[in-house]
Amino acid sequence: MNFRSFKKQSFRNQLIILIGFLIVLLIIIYLLFQHNIFHYEDDYVELKDPVKVDPLKADYDIFQLDDSEENLHIKYGFELFINTAQYIGPENGDPEMKYSGNNLSCTNCHLNAGTKPYSGMLIGVINRFPQFRGRENKIGSIEERINGCMERSMNGRVLPVSGNEMKAFVAYMNWLNRFAPEDGKIKGVGYANVKIPNRRVNLEEGKTLFAEKCASCHGENGQGVALREYKGYLYPPLWGDDSYNNGAGMTRVITAAEFIKANMPYGATFEEPELTDEESYDLAGYINSHARPLKPNPERDFPDLTKKPVSTPYPPYADNFPIQQHQMGPFQEIMEFYKAEYGMVKTK
Numbered sequence: 001m002n003f004r005s006f007k008k009q010s011f012r013n014q015l016i017i018l019i020g021f022l023i024v025l026l027i028i029i030y031l032l033f034q035h036n037i038f039h040y041e042d043d044y045v046e047l048k049d050p051v052k053v054d055p056l057k058a059d060y061d062i063f064q065l066d067d068s069e070e071n072l073h074i075k076y077g078f079e080l081f082i083n084t085a086q087y088i089g090p091e092n093g094d095p096e097m098k099y100s101g102n103n104l105s106c107t108n109c110h111l112n113a114g115t116k117p118y119s120g121m122l123i124g125v126i127n128r129f130p131q132f133r134g135r136e137n138k139i140g141s142i143e144e145r146i147n148g149c150m151e152r153s154m155n156g157r158v159l160p161v162s163g164n165e166m167k168a169f170v171a172y173m174n175w176l177n178r179f180a181p182e183d184g185k186i187k188g189v190g191y192a193n194v195k196i197p198n199r200r201v202n203l204e205e206g207k208t209l210f211a212e213k214c215a216s217c218h219g220e221n222g223q224g225v226a227l228r229e230y231k232g233y234l235y236p237p238l239w240g241d242d243s244y245n246n247g248a249g250m251t252r253v254i255t256a257a258e259f260i261k262a263n264m265p266y267g268a269t270f271e272e273p274e275l276t277d278e279e280s281y282d283l284a285g286y287i288n289s290h291a292r293p294l295k296p297n298p299e300r301d302f303p304d305l306t307k308k309p310v311s312t313p314y315p316p317y318a319d320n321f322p323i324q325q326h327q328m329g330p331f332q333e334i335m336e337f338y339k340a341e342y343g344m345v346k347t348k
């Protein structure tokens with residue numbers, strides 16, 4: 001055989017081997033597909049690939065966790081969140097553990113232990129911190145944000161950052177985060193958008209609506225129904241000595257209207273609200289027209305006053321609108337002022 005025919009023959013052999021190889025490969029791929037090798041079971045995907053789970057449809061049942069050390073922090077955080085007053089409230093029995101100034105629980109405002117959309121939902125919150133905060137005019141941590149609610153919504157004092165309680169809250173929020181997208185931005189974060197009427201709150205209307213739709217649970221005088229032995233509330237008070245103080249987010253009529261629209265009367269949701277925007281606005285104004293504890297040193301909030309939300313009920317302000325207008329509206333004029341003067345678009 002000469003060199004030429006040898007080359008030809010060896011080329012043919014190689015071609016046969018290659019084709020044989022391809023056929024075998026195709027058969028293998030076919031068999032793999034047949035046996036569902038490339039198809040994950042749905043729950044398998046949930047466990048291995050959290051990104052594909054809808055954070056709002058995920059299971060947040062704390063009782064599925066075993067008692068490992070990390071899980072005990074998470075479980076204590078959950079307990080603290082739903083029975084706050086029992087552990088750190090003013091009547092818990094241990095003077096050193098009195099951190100809250102009222103008997104509210106975190107879950108009274110962050111519904112279903114922080115998992116209900118449009119009620120200040122806390123799924124994903126960890127991923128949004130550290131975060132710039134206008135109230136302090138600096139980048140704040142999740143611990144500082146929790147302490148913001150301690151000093152205002154709970155009318156209390158700050159929890160030590162390295163203490164068991166703060167660690168437990170953070171562990172619980174970390175656990176709520178397990179299916180959240182990296183930027184923390186999921187449907188249901190914050191509150192529902194309410195079209196704020198371009199007028200002052202109608203307190204008479206608010207009062208009538210309150211008697212009709214709210215008093216059955218929160219009481220005619222807004223004081224709620226206390227759970228004495230558990231040191232908390234079945235229905236929380238909406239004003240008075242045991243309520244949130246005037247530095248809390250809920251004292252801003254716009255924030256309160258947004259909360260009420262998607263959550264009250266109890267059972268209402270963003271998808272199925274029971275109140276109109278106008279009604280939510282008048283009710284928010286009515287509950288916040290009553291006396292409540294005062295936050296110490298309110299003038300220290302918002303070092304840059306232009307960043308203060310327009311419905312913050314206490315002065316000073318970077319504008320000349322009267323306090324009453326910051327409390328009860330109309331807010332549009334104030335928003336337009338900040339747009340024209342500072343180029344700032346304000347929504348609350």
Ligand code: HEC
Nearest residue numbers: 104105106108109120125145146149153169190244249250
């Ligand atoms: C009286 C109602 C109320 C109570 C009680 C309350 N909060 Fe809040 N919380 C709010 C409001 C309103 C906001 C949003 C404020 C804003 O928009 O500036 C908020 C915001 C937060 C945030 C930031 C949420 C985000 O999306 O950035 C965290 C974290 C938080 N609260 C934790 C807690 C914890 C922990 C407790 C219990 C110790 C608690 N809150 C009790 C009303 C409340």
Ligand code: HEC
Nearest residue numbers: 107108109213214217234235236237238260264265266283
């Ligand atoms: C069926 C009973 C019920 C009715 C009716 C009801 N609420 Fe509530 N409300 C609750 C409960 C319960 C909570 C606390 C949520 C939790 O702990 O899960 C709450 C919480 C609140 C809060 C936040 C907690 C706080 O202390 O401020 C506000 C504000 C509020 N309700 C306003 C209203 C308004 C306004 C109405 C009338 C439109 C209303 N509620 C009607 C049961 C009710």
